[in-house]
Amino acid sequence: MKYSSSLLEDAVLSLNALPSIGKKTALRLVLHLLKDDSGKVEDIVRSLKDLKQNLKTCSSCFNFSDNVICDICLSPERVKSTICVVESVRDVMAIEDTDQYSGLYHVLGGVISPLNGIGQEQLNIQALLSRISIDQIDEVILALSPTVDGDTTSYYISKNLEAMNVKISTIARGVSFGGELEYADEITLGRSILARTPYSINVD
């Protein structure tokens, strides 16, 4: 693409460096921002700068936070004896959006992945283990991705928790609500038969 201005080209290329933003989309966004009078550019510039400079990671659960300890860890309404172990901050947000969980979280920052050179020492696993041994934790819910790496990580954590008196669970796996059986993949469907649960009329 030929740009009539190097300033325009710079702005397009800087947005083009983002995932899923191609050059044409970047150009469209930049031209939109140039037309805009409502301060969108200033908002983006200020909020990205603030974010990069001031965003903290909760020293307890490793969730993103404005302060040293995040709002979830500080909240008096949360059940402090349950920890849900997740890979990333996005998973915390996804579970929070369900309104079905009232315990605490622990963000690992990924899963053990020998192929990608990620061992347990790069993740927040040691911090999780010491949290469980120090705080009064009754239950650890392993909510990692249903992949080989996720399963490996779940296994590693559960092995390390064996000696401690703590209940370990994983989130339920099975066919999606609203999904049709014929479209479920074989492994999911097979496992959901093996892991069948007692039928209850009050299930919601």
Add this chain to the structure above:
Amino acid sequence: MKYSSSLLEDAVLSLNALPSIGKKTALRLVLHLLKDDSGKVEDIVRSLKDLKQNLKTCSSCFNFSDNVICDICLSPERVKSTICVVESVRDVMAIEDTDQYSGLYHVLGGVISPLNGIGQEQLNIQALLSRISIDQIDEVILALSPTVDGDTTSYYISKNLEAMNVKISTIARGVSFGGELEYADEITLGRSILARTPYSINVD
């Protein structure tokens, strides 16, 4: 969506204000930027600030420019006697990408559109007319959108040029290269028959 940090929420909402960037995409972009160590945030912040503060509009053709007069208008290699009239800066870029045009441009900034309250006085039409009367312009190419508003604008400009000794042309309309006839719409196909051109073996 529930955000664990107001800084994170601010950044997501500022990107969410862009066209075609939903909240989930905005969150993905922000999390990508947080992980990034290669200075993408600084690039975006700097380039958008620079763009908003320093981008100029060429005082001759109204294309975006780093200087008072744009590179195309200044270039000694361009044919100064031909002006291609387009709606927007994107059209200039699209035509430049074809490498088939070596004249100058004139960006109108839109088309006459009574329904949207856009009259000729909001566009750079008067500047075009004075440019044509002052400079030695032989040909004006009208390259506006093939819409009712685009045709109205082309008509308005051509009417105003009647008195001047200047050739007026429009870009060719017809079926696309590589397109199949059966998929061309009726109006395009009908007009391309009416506007048939002499067959030439050397056509490229």
